[in-house]
Amino acid sequence: MLRQTKVAISSVLIAFSVMTEGMPLANADSNLPDPINAGVTEKLFRLDCGRSLANDEPVWTPGENVGRSIEFSSTCWLVKHGSEWLLWDTGVPKTALNDPKGWSTLPNLIVYHLDKTVSDQLAEVGLRPRDISRVAMSHTHGDHIGNVGLFPDSEILMQRAEYNWINSDNGPNDNVNQLMALARKLLGAPRKLQLIDGDTDVFGDGSVVLVSTPGHTPGSQSLLVHLKNSGFIILSGDVVHSEENFEKNVVPSLNTDKAESIASMERIRQMIATYKAMLFINHDKKQTDTLKLVPAFYE
Numbered sequence: 001m002l003r004q005t006k007v008a009i010s011s012v013l014i015a016f017s018v019m020t021e022g023m024p025l026a027n028a029d030s031n032l033p034d035p036i037n038a039g040v041t042e043k044l045f046r047l048d049c050g051r052s053l054a055n056d057e058p059v060w061t062p063g064e065n066v067g068r069s070i071e072f073s074s075t076c077w078l079v080k081h082g083s084e085w086l087l088w089d090t091g092v093p094k095t096a097l098n099d100p101k102g103w104s105t106l107p108n109l110i111v112y113h114l115d116k117t118v119s120d121q122l123a124e125v126g127l128r129p130r131d132i133s134r135v136a137m138s139h140t141h142g143d144h145i146g147n148v149g150l151f152p153d154s155e156i157l158m159q160r161a162e163y164n165w166i167n168s169d170n171g172p173n174d175n176v177n178q179l180m181a182l183a184r185k186l187l188g189a190p191r192k193l194q195l196i197d198g199d200t201d202v203f204g205d206g207s208v209v210l211v212s213t214p215g216h217t218p219g220s221q222s223l224l225v226h227l228k229n230s231g232f233i234i235l236s237g238d239v240v241h242s243e244e245n246f247e248k249n250v251v252p253s254l255n256t257d258k259a260e261s262i263a264s265m266e267r268i269r270q271m272i273a274t275y276k277a278m279l280f281i282n283h284d285k286k287q288t289d290t291l292k293l294v295p296a297f298y299e
Contacts, residue, residue, distance in 0.1 A: 031199045032224070033206030035275050040228045041207040043080040044298040046291050047121045049091025050074035050143060054110040060241050060252040072110075073288035074143050075280075076118060077235055078125070079225060081203050085127065086134045087154070088223050088235055089282075091118055093146035093186070105142040105182055106175055118147050124295045129154075134202065136210060138237030138282070139220040140166050140183035148187060157202070159212065160195040162219020165256075175254055213239040213268065215251070215261030222268065224275070230298045232277035239264050241283045 033039075050073075054060065057070040077088040092112045096103035102111040119129060129150045136157040138144055148156065166184055170177040200210040209224040216238040223235040239261075240246040246268075251261040272279055281287055292298060 031201060031209075032211065032271070033201065033209060033226070035232070037206065038226045038232075039203070039205030039207040040226050041079055041081045041203070042227075042299060044225055044227060044230070044233065045078040045080075045125065045294040045296075046288075047076040047078060047091070047118060047294055048073075048116050049076040049089065049118065050096070050112050050114045050146075051285070052092075052110050052112040052143070056109060059109060059254060061245065061250055062253050064250070071285050072241070072283040073285040074112065075282050075288055075291075077223070077225075077280075078122070078127075078294070079208055081208060084133045084203070085131055086136060086202060086208060087118075087132045087151070088136050089138050089144045089237075090135060090147035090150065092143050094118070094150070096146075103146075106178060109175070112143055119150060121294050136202070136221075136223065137162070138222065138235075139217040140187060141179055141217070141238070142182045142186055144238075145183065145186050148190065152191060155192045155194050156190040157194050157196060157200070157210065159210075159214075159219030159221055160197050161214065162217060162221075163193075163195055165218040171256075173254070176256060179254070211267075211271070213237060213264035215239070215257050215259075215264045216255045218256055218260075220264070224271065224277070227299055230278070232275035233298065234268060234271060234275075234277050234279045236268070236279060236281045238282060239268055240281055242281065243284055243287065246279075246281070 052072045054070050057065040057068045074091050076091045079086040092114045094117045096112055096114040097117055102113045104111050130153050132151055132154045134157055135151050135154045140162055166180045198212045202208040207226045211222045211224055213222045214220050220237055222237045222239050225233045249262050249265060251258045255261045
């Protein structure tokens with residue numbers, strides 16, 4: 001049973017970190033670890049889980065860059081903790097592999113392509129899907145849960161708020177309603193679904209912690225990972241889509257709650273300061289292209 005429990009990405013963020021270092025985190029009820037006493041996990045691998053081209057950038061940057069398209073990366077992460085393995089997100093469905101037409105969550109807005117399957121990349125470090133003990137979902141959009149069906153024997157970790165949301169009635173945004181319907185289809189009914197509430201220490205030692213960051217969706221979460229040599233790394237999920245959005249508090253139109261989105265970005269800023277952490281932004285292709293790729297790893 002789970003116990004609930006360095007670089008700054010820009011000069012602006014560096015300045016913020018200096019000003020806020022030592023400040024308490026915003027959530028007084030948080031089960032985030034003590035940065036001094038947190039345990040460490042052994043390895044962190046990046047998996048290429050797709051790439052995409054969106055034809056209308058202002059959907060993600062409202063009021064800016066009208067008439068422009070934008071490229072995004074999609075990234076999954078593999079964490080080694082002792083004899084156990086945790087996979088963070090599962091990426092674009094494997095059926096998109098080498099399909100020139102691509103695959104889409106919202107065909108009128110964005111098309112995804114896949115160059116490597118999750119299974120093939122796991123094999124690069126000698127693993128099969130059945131070796132993954134836990135799969136944690138940042139949220140339920142299709143480009144993040146597209147291969148959850150490959151892991152029928154894994155414990156699936158997601159926020160209860162996220163599960164309840166995708167199984168709720170439709171709202172006023174048709175695009176968001178489409179994303180909810182696709183999420184229900186892709187998720188199915190996992191045999192080992194574990195619904196969590198808020199921040200959760202996955203292994204009980206503070207080395208890998210799920211961090212509640214709602215706003216993009218009601219149950220969105222990020223992941224805090226502590227490594228011996230690399231220190232603390234925050235895997236964004238979709239709390240933010242780009243460095244520029246993070247600096248300016250830009251909230252995409254597809255997000256379900258603007259105020260929560262801004263509060264979650266603020267929480268991540270405070271965590272960067274408290275943990276002197278690096279932030280890896282899932283969809284920021286410019287940053288992603290500079291990061292190590294499996295079989296290389298962070299330790």
